[in-house]
Amino acid sequence: MLPGRWKGNFMGGMSSKNGFTLVVILAALCLLPWVVSPMIILVLSEALIWVLFAIATNIVLGYGGRITFGHAAFFGTGGYVCALLLKKLEAGLPAGIFCSAAVSTGMGLIIGWFCVRLTHVYFAMLTMAFGQLVWAVVYRWRYAGADTGIIGVPGLGSPVEFYFLVLVLVSLSVLVIYFIVHSPFGKVLVGTRESEVRPPFIGINVRRQQLVAFVISAFFSGISGGLFVVLNGIAYPDILTWVYSGQVLVMCLLGGMTVLLGPAVGAVILIFLQHWITGYTQYWPLVLGLIIVLLVLFLPNGILGSLLDRGRRGLELPVWLRPQK
């Protein structure tokens, strides 16, 4: 189903060395606001939000092995719920994010309930249909600003404060996802990805397993959507469309779907690249298209996934990238 060999770990293994590297990366991220400009902190906040969305999507895509082409529905729902609460009901940020996650989870349960009955092309088409359905409703919904969306969503005072909020929430979420995919549940999920037929023989309900994964994924996508809207101060119908659903797939592809942190690498690279290139030219989609085509043709395992594969063949790698036995 998916390219490459499966490495169901953070970076090919959660050894003490890898753990140490992750702590170093986190510490560096904490210190960055004193080193770089506020502009970069804003871009980094956006990248971190996409990191969470991409890793959440990868639960369904990489671990569950189902191609979802409508995950923006959960991202956008989270965003809209947060925007409505903060702007129209003047609720606090914690309540906003909490409700984003809650409503997205509910929606994931409803949409997932239908979707897990299908596989392959049909799963992709149905997720796309539901995604477009949610978009079409929101696009015409006057209370939510119809096609302009909700403008002027209040955020936190300073970008740095918000950055730390994002950093804490995203790190905690990724840690929780790490424990989920390494629990027996996660192993069984990978089992249902590999075969539809065999898991039932040992008493596993493939659909229920997939549904739970779908709902978990929707939960974290909702959180990231809520954060995204607070960051930008606006919720617009585009965040529900195929553009966002597709972009998150590209992030997973770029970083590598076979590693937990692969989509994170993809998200950071893509967001920084986007901000850098749009500074020079308006033809970012053209560059993005070329990147996608080249990736599919020459690096289908993604950056992190390919590095790990090289590592197996004995190429010298930094310690923290070397696959563990």
Next chain:
Amino acid sequence: MVDLIITQILTGIGAAGILLLMALGLSLVFGVLHILDFVHGSIFLFGGYIGYTFSILLARVEGGFWLSLVAGGLMAAALGTLIEILFLRRVYDRQLLLQFLILFGVVYIVSDVMKIFWGTGYLSISRPDFLSDSMSYAGGRVVVARYNIFVIVLGAATIALLWLLMNRTRFGLQVRALHQQKEMAALLGMNTPMLRTSVFAIGSGMAGLAGVAIGGLGSLSPGMDVEAVILAFSIVTIGGLGSVKGAIVGALIVGLVQCLGLLILPQLNITFIYLVMAVVLVVRPWGLFGRATA
């Protein structure tokens, strides 16, 4: 009210003619190549833009519209051939996700290149004189634009030609063989890469014709590419992936839902289509006329 409904139904069938051209190409490509042709919409828009350019160049020439139509179809087929040879050919034996993503990338590339050439404005193709007025029946209460009739005829003629090509020629026989058993077809000495390229080119050409037709009906603008392909996807999933009968019925359903939806609940006419698509996928994933294989 009844007159209005009849008028809308006729408009709906006209819209269905264009949708059908799109959906048939998509269905053909899926049926033979097993690929979800996400660039179909981009090729559709490209054909329309080519038709526009030709109609400007040939504005003074007699029958310029027909030449534009042919040019749009042919250039779209050429672009399809190029895309098939450059990209698609390399991913036939790869995972579904990779096939889908590479086409997704091509959509971005084509749409930006088209923006460079044709800008971001709304362009429409001028219709030939005898197609620009409308006919009225029942004392002027039911009005049908002649152009709608032309679109219906174009759709019907294309189905007929496609049927003849697939069922009455050696080429069609080979394509059907490829569809049924690709290994056997290759073993019998058929040039399967060439057959695949031709099928993709034919599908693309049909999309190009649809593009020119819609340029005469309304206008062409960036963003229509993906809108159109998602609509076409909904048609073929409603009717059944890879089924010709399904594509016809699907196009009629979507065309009519769109036009009647405008009368009943104008706010929600797109919503209806996605709702129908979701319901069909949930109840009968293989579509109304597809076969339950996967």
